[in-house]
Amino acid sequence: MADPVLTVRDLHLAFRKGRQRTEVLHGISLHVNAGEKVALVGESGSGKSVTAQLALARLQQEKGTEAEGLIEVLGHDATRSPARIAAMRGHRVTMIFQDPTSALNPVFRIGEIFEQVLRAGGQRLRAQEARRRAEAALAEVQIPDPARALDSYPFQLSGGMNQRVMIAMALANGPELLLADEPGTALDVTVQAQTLRLMDDLVTSRGTAVLFISHNLSVVREFADRVYVIYRGRIVEHGRTEQLFSDPRHPYTKALLAAAPRLLGGGLPDLPQGAEAFADPLLVHDGCAEPGEVTA
Amino acid sequence: MSSKTSSVALTEFRSNPLSIIGLVLVALCVGLAVFADLVAPYPAHVGPIGDFMAINQAPSAAHWFGTDTIGRDVLTRILYGFRLSLVMAAMVLAISMPIGVALGLMAGYLGGWVEFAIMRLTDVFLAIPPLVLAMAIMGFLPATLTNAMLAVTAMWWPWYTRLVYNVVRSEAREGYVLAAEVIGASPLHVMTREILPNCAPAILTKLTLDVGFVVLMVSSLSFLGLGVQPPTPDLGSMVADGAKYMPDAWWLSIFPALAIMVLVLGFNLLGDGLREAFDAEV
Amino acid sequence: QERVLRLDESAVGEIDPAKGTDYADTVLAVNLYEPLVYPAQGEAGVQPWLASDWTIDGLTYEFTLRDGASFASGNPVTAGDVVWSFERLMAMGQGPASLFEGRVEGVEAVDDSTVRFTLTEPFAPFLSALVQLSVIDSTLAQEHLGEGPYGENGGYASDWISANSAGSGAYIIAEHDPQIETVLVPNPNYDGDPVDPAAPEQVTYRYSLEASTVRALMSRGEHDVTSQWLPPEVLKALNEEGGVHLETEPGGTGEYIMLNTRRAPLDDVNCRRALSLAYDYGTTLHLLTVTEGVAQGIPMSGPMPQGFYGSDPERRAPTQDMQAAQEALAECQYDPAEYPLDIAWIAEVPARERIALLMQATFSQLGFQVNVTRTPWALITQQVTDPETAPHAIEIAISARTPDPDSLAYNMFSSTLPPTWISSTYLADEEVDRLLEEGRSETDPEARAAIYDALSDRLRDLAPGIWAYEANPVYALRNGVSLPNLEQDDRRFAISGYGMLFKDAQIDG
């Protein structure tokens, strides 16, 4: 088995505001191996985004956050040496956002933003060279006229185009780990489907590891190798994608699958039953142990 | 849109030390103004009657802030000055705010020629710096307290119109306005019951900030000799009149100037705190 | 290094002598222009100036111009210039024109150096009034007539003379901005009264400086002569700091509290008397005191300032007497509680605020409710034209404009003149009117003195005003600068402004 590029072990996170303390992660563990595509699925507010932010060492230094447990990114501890992680952002670890258009600064041209991205981590690069690489990267995500796209402002491109630009930026520096937080949920279904497939092709061909965050199980089915289901700050089920979809075991996972409307008809989706059972302990499918743990 | 609810805003407000300082200063000034009669050492010195044998005396135990050019206690006059400033600000805002808000609501919500007429009129008023407009008006009217207030009021409403207009324009796109319209609620209901409450934080914040700015404006008018008449204890005219005796009788204008600063500072910090807490655009 | 004299004045300067009225205008006029006669020094009357000599024959006054007199332009001063200047003054109808209004039948140039005025009736103050007739270089002015309502004279060079000088005075205009400052430099063609060898080579007359600015400039040595309007405390502070000396310029200016005799309750003489008796003369002078022995005011015993007919040096100045005031008020038909008094004070003169507040304090002891309003001068001149809207009381300084009591008393108290700030008591009293007319037409000095004494008594009875004090302008001069006309008693002029002849100033280096 390849080395994990991201290891999270028994991670707790709480936010403190005044005297009030809210714990949002209650000890989650997960890992992503090099070149592996892993999905983290759960309902809104279950703690998906904060996990990604912790992995990028973006939350640790903020006032009122209390994180405990291990987060290791490419061999560095994100809790103890956040600066190390910060230095890797943009080239060894990158991220794709939910709404590509609002994630691109509206008053800068795509080219200017791209140049910055290429210089992430203090890489020296001449403007011409940056431009050439940016064009190549855009061509790879099938943007018809890369030169023109670079001279455009984000609002001049469609959401789908911006999403491709985001993907190109994320992959431009050959990262080892990509965090995709509900990529393209803000877009049209058709566009979202197209860009997801594009991203899938690219990361697969480069062997980039991906942590894919979504609230919709169906979306990740075609994409992920393994799936973690998170419910209210706890991982409730973990397994390889085919295992999970063919044999969901945890009541919450079952409910999620049942609640999705079916394309083939059959009336309204089933209403989730027995919500108390959602708090059942973690179910791990065969061969899906966390590194250093024994498979259940 | 101010998306924060009151309780969140309150927590936010409490956690900001500057806001608390502002609140304390405002409470202090208002308290002194209300209880001036009890606190002031020489209540008789509010009017024209001073001690002509004790003029221009430097600060001492008897007169903490010194005496003025006709022997009145400067501290006493500052305390009553607070009262006057606050009363004036309250009156000016009590008249100009509702007018401005009503016009802003109509312009923002009704649109069309109503919007055009109101907003162009507002532009006209906004194109003349308030002080200049107030001065121009004061130049034509006899300089009395009432006229000074009228002049300031006449140029103050457009700021509310514009503020409310902008808020309404963004609020009017919100779903809840659409919902009320679809239900069939009257424009009056939509404006006053649906949109107005959502402008409230912005208006409240601006009101708080404006107390300070009205005080500044009136003092500036007084400084130019266009404002409040003696012997009314007005902070601005005290600064202006005292400036003639600088630097020898420095207490004549420095203390009233500090008083203005404290008063305006208090309201500004408070207003800033509210703005941050409510996330209101002002 | 140039000898520069830097002064300031609170008002703004008008350099057209046919328009100017106030102190600053007078100072500019006497330095830029010359009248036929000039007030005498150290005594009453007039002295030769542009006219070297004159004869009076009944209604005819004939003046001979000084030999070789010439304007700054080099043009000689001729009788034609005098005629033109007089006609211009009367046509424009502003400034000093009222002094001559209806009095002069005709003026003609007998020859180049002789000019003859013919009066309509006997008018004793005529000669004195001529100190206000500045003679303008008509040859030069006619090149700049401009457009206007004066027929062939167009605009009478009104615009041009408001921006340029065309006189024969010791100085000429180098720069003039009515808002900011006027810069004067010596007139190279000046041939009049001798110029002091230490006289300034440049005079900067600045307008509307703040008191604190003047005070700071003085103590930094960047200013030479303060205006007379500084508050006493500021003068005192300057004096204590050293480096300056204080000089005074008494001369024909009364500080009157004008009482509006047309508005209730002051249309009742008893109410006016009550106010006169209640007025706090002592505190007024106390407030005006700069240092031991120097005050901005001196006691005034009646309507006429010292040195003028009708003033009585023996008489004691009035003092506050509340008892008598209450008694007078009891005689008054009005109940003070029902008649609030409006008192205005001139915004431009901060020191007057204290006097106004002092009145407010004292009159309210009589039971009046007193409102005090700070009013800009421009607005006051407006308000006083209508007795109905004019305030009940304003403190106004009135200066004799010529060295003759008539210029003061007639303008103030004659009921024949339209209401202006000078006549803002609106007194209409037959006896007063009769005495005023007699005083004008009587030419015998003794008889005139008696007439003005009677007038003073009558006015004291009627109390149309409170004779608060006589102005005694105090100037702070930088050490090293001296204005002998203010410093030596035998060089003083009877009326104010005329002593500010810059040619007589002395500046050491």
Add this chain to the structure above:
Amino acid sequence: MSPILRLLIHRLALSLLVLAGVSILIFFVARVVPGDPARIALGPNAGAEAVEALREERHLNDPLIVQYGWFLRDLAGGDLGTSLYTRRPVLQDIAAYLPATLELVFIAGLMMVLVGLPLGRLAARHQRRGPDHLARFLSVLAVCTPAFVWGVILQLLLAYVWPIFPLEGRLSTGVAPPPDITGLYTVDALLTGQFGTMLNALYHLILPATALALSGIGQSARLTRSSMIETYRKPYIEMARAYGFKEGRIARRYAFRPALIPTLTVLGLDFAAMLANAFLVERVFVWPGLSRYGVEVILRKDLDAIVGVVLVIAAMFLITNLVVDLIVSIINPRLRLAEKRGK
């Protein structure tokens, strides 16, 4: 037509409309209020005929609407009338006094931008920490103190107690003004190579400009701060951080530029406020600018001059806003490129 040009033309047209409104407003306010300007102009000794003649000459006896007609006709010919007070064409007066005010306001405006924006940026970057509290307190203090108080305090401390700066005026005595090209002494001196004069003029500008600028500095710092904080919450800042952009670069460029858009718009208004505050500061520093003239003509009910001064100030305000609009539309590509939108 380029969108910017179109925007400018649109704004210009609106500005002219507003200016027309201003002229009506001020014209009628000036005339409706009681008081006879002719009487005031001619002084107390003038005869009734002289006053009447002047009233007639100035059309003061005509109905208001007719008077406004006269006013418009003159305005069309570039004539703002004649001041009753200085007896010069109002335009000439304004041309004489405006440059001094402009110079003061420009320098103050420069200070406002050069000090206020970085201060606000600093505060935003350290939100709710030491530098932020300090910067906020200072800027609130600056805003809360009337310009005339700053003037008096600065003058007292830096020109009197420690005589570092000149007390008043535009140039030291003995320094000749530079040839009149723009009327701005610093610029004219620079253009003609008189560096000594330029430094002297700058030296005189420092105190009054600071007094004038302080509240603007505070205001712009506050605005920048809140706008930056708003921007910091935007997803694209999140993105910049996730991509390892340097924090300093984000503050100076990436967050600053978008934050500038709302800030600048409001700063245009603040600049206008400076024009008004100049009325106060000029008085303290004996600055020979438009404001003194303004106060004087207002006190004297010098109708034409009042209308002229207010119109010029309103015009300057509108021009400022036009310039701000232009800058904003350069920064904000959405405005500039609006045409190509919605592909």
Add this chain to the structure above:
Amino acid sequence: MTEGPLLQARGLGKTFVVGDHRVQALKDVDLEVASGECHAVVGESGSGKSTLANIVLGIYPASAGEMLFDGAPLGQTRPRAMRRRIQLVQQNPLSSLNIRRRIGASIRLPLDVHGIGARSERPARVEALLEEVGLEPEMARRTPASLSGGQRQRVAIARALAAEPDLIVLDEPTSALDVLVQARVLALLDRLRRERGLTYIFITHDLAVVRALADRISVFVGGEKVETGTTEAIFTAPQAAFTRQLIGAVPVASEEEARMRDVIRETGHTPG
């Protein structure tokens, strides 16, 4: 109610003028919505779905065409009684409720505006409505901020019901919600329609949702209606290429479904 369609639109068009651009948001659209049916309107973003909804609701006028409601012409200006009969549920449950008013006040608004029920019994009605959408009556006193997305959407539904409408326009009512919550809200909508005999115009871009709920479907592309038919017909034999593309993009949870979906996308027919 008369026989025939409840809502009938002919040649509906809408052009927006933005600056000097003209945006054709709706082009020559015919639409018939039968009484009691759930008519789905699907299409990509910007295809004019909301524009159609807004015209039906009378928020702005159509630039072309005409509408009949219950046999009577329906323009933009309409009497209050007519407004009552057509109600709206919006996509974003947070912004559709006024955060400064209590839930109860929001639901009560239609009762007050249309004078439904006596004044005194309105609070009881509000409680009944809350219960009907599955919320605790005590929620009337809470503010929207303290509610979850699903709960807010229920409140919005209750408010629409309060007006006792015939037709409810649902503009993407569940796309902001989680799958589980969405399932609950869909069930609620379905139950209400049956119980109250309501007619729905259901706007969405999620075809899977449509399949579960709708009787008939109209597909919009670029402001034009490209296809209309019963749900069954659209899913088994979609005519327009775009409809197929839309079906092909739906994420599915099982192998079997995926296979079916891909076949539809390629051939336009349901296999078997």
